[in-house]
Amino acid sequence: xxIKPTIVSGTRDFGPVVVKKRNYIFQTIRAIFELYGFQxxxxxxxxxxxxxxxxxxxxxxxxxxxIMNNGDKLLKQVESAGSTKELIxxxxxxxxxxxxxxxxxxxxxxxxxxxxLPFKRYQMQPVWRADKxxxxxxxxxxQCDADVVGSNSLLNEVExxxxxxxxxxxxxxxxxxxxxxxxxxxxxxxxxxxxxDLLTDITISIDKLxxxxxxxxxxxxxxxxxxxxxxxxxxxxxxxNGTNEEKLExxxxxxxxxxxxxxxxxxxxxxxNSGYATFNTSPIVDVTLARGLNYYTGMIVxxxxxAEVSIGSIGGGGRYDDLTGLFGLKGISGVGISFxxxxxxxxxxALQLFPETAGQSTKVLFLNLGEDNxxxxxxxxxxxxxxxxxxxxxxQNAKMDKQMKYADKRDIPFVAIIGESELQENSVSIKNLQTxxxxxxxxxxxxxxxxx
Numbered sequence: 001x002x003i004k005p006t007i008v009s010g011t012r013d014f015g016p017v018v019v020k021k022r023n024y025i026f027q028t029i030r031a032i033f034e035l036y037g038f039q040x041x042x043x044x045x046x047x048x049x050x051x052x053x054x055x056x057x058x059x060x061x062x063x064x065x066x067i068m069n070n071g072d073k074l075l076k077q078v079e080s081a082g083s084t085k086e087l088i089x090x091x092x093x094x095x096x097x098x099x100x101x102x103x104x105x106x107x108x109x110x111x112x113x114x115x116x117l118p119f120k121r122y123q124m125q126p127v128w129r130a131d132k133x134x135x136x137x138x139x140x141x142x143q144c145d146a147d148v149v150g151s152n153s154l155l156n157e158v159e160x161x162x163x164x165x166x167x168x169x170x171x172x173x174x175x176x177x178x179x180x181x182x183x184x185x186x187x188x189x190x191x192x193x194x195x196x197d198l199l200t201d202i203t204i205s206i207d208k209l210x211x212x213x214x215x216x217x218x219x220x221x222x223x224x225x226x227x228x229x230x231x232x233x234x235x236x237x238x239x240x241n242g243t244n245e246e247k248l249e250x251x252x253x254x255x256x257x258x259x260x261x262x263x264x265x266x267x268x269x270x271x272x273n274s275g276y277a278t279f280n281t282s283p284i285v286d287v288t289l290a291r292g293l294n295y296y297t298g299m300i301v302x303x304x305x306x307a308e309v310s311i312g313s314i315g316g317g318g319r320y321d322d323l324t325g326l327f328g329l330k331g332i333s334g335v336g337i338s339f340x341x342x343x344x345x346x347x348x349x350a351l352q353l354f355p356e357t358a359g360q361s362t363k364v365l366f367l368n369l370g371e372d373n374x375x376x377x378x379x380x381x382x383x384x385x386x387x388x389x390x391x392x393x394x395x396q397n398a399k400m401d402k403q404m405k406y407a408d409k410r411d412i413p414f415v416a417i418i419g420e421s422e423l424q425e426n427s428v429s430i431k432n433l434q435t436x437x438x439x440x441x442x443x444x445x446x447x448x449x450x451x452x
Contacts, residue, residue: 028171059204
């Protein structure tokens with residue numbers, strides 16, 4: 001029986017051209033991370049369920065891919081389970097990582113005695129979420145994170161915003177928005193209405209404003225137990241607009257009775273107006289930005305793609321002063337950002353911002369025109385490879401038209417021809433497949449030829 005091959009919904013295969021373009025994204029981000037002094041780290045694809053649960057809020061817990069136990073242990077657990085609920089809780093002890101931040105916090109706790117603090121790490125690995133697949137929302141996708149732990153300095157926030165600004169400027173991306181807020185400001189809002197115990201409920205509802213609108217947020221807040229007066233103050237908060245300075249002044253007035261809120265305003269003012277940084281794309285204060293993850297405690301940031309691509313967030317992060325405290329290690333603060341590589345790819349593709357060379361690998365293909373010619377050609381191929389230039393010899397003697405079509409299909413920009421006249425003259429003819437121009441050069445000049 002022939003089985004029709006399929007792929008799991010929400011996952012994708014990547015062909016060579018796509019992988020090259022994705023590598024262009026990874027390499028650009030990695031170079032900026034290292035320019036700012038961040039060091040690489042990798043953690044396992046799976047974590048103990050106890051490490052992950054309760055760190056992302058109720059919705060996050062529901063979206064984890066849990067891994068079923070196996071072997072004799074699983075059979076014994078199935079046999080001894082008294083109910084479906086008990087069965088589920090006992091046969092799954094591990095899960096695929098939901099993000100890179102919680103595994104990083106776990107790593108810091110396990111290795112803190114050996115780490116130089118502050119510890120600046122970057123990480124580029126896939127994560128998994130049992131979400132409903134849709135455009136630019138996948139079940140398996142890559143994140144590129146940069147985090148600093150062991151420092152309370154707000155200069156870290158400034159540098160992380162600069163990393164976003166530098167990377168997206170390198171990509172040639174225009175029209176994106178770098179939006180910032182502070183969780184202490186949201187905590188201050190909860191304090192002002194006397195509902196600090198409902199902070200999580202309030203932030204979860206506010207975080208859905210773009211999706212469900214103000215009427216939807218109002219209905220959610222009612223179901224979460226807030227009064228009409230509470231909701232009126234929250235709506236006043238959400239309506240704050242103007243320049244960054246005007247927004248901060250309005251926040252000072254609205255949150256005048258909240259020390260926590262005032263502290264958040266002070267921190268945000270420093271990040272935006274410290275004088276340390278000049279941005280190509282200035283951050284925008286967005287009081288509606290909540291980021292529903294429970295562990296944020298200070299500045300929060302989200303990068304929104306240009307409106308014309310309708311993709312939404314392509315990055316986000318914030319400060320999480322007590323994240324390692326979840327694992328028993330108090331007093332180590334942290335702040336970090338994440339790039340959504342898969343969405344960034346979609347944005348660059350939609351706006352045609354990939355360089356022409358991003359999908360290329362081989363620079364020049366030497367045509368195979370017979371055994372004697374191929375031997376000479378192969379010597380040139382190896383000389384080019386030794387010089388760091390990707391080159392190939394066509395695998396067999398075939399019609400020139402077939403070899404040229406292969407080069408076109410591979411997007412190889414140049415072909416090199418060593419025919420009988422070139423053999424006799426000790427020369428090589430090089431054809432540019434973009435311009436369709438051809439020139440004959442001395443064989444000794446091949447390595448120095450400009451194949452860009």
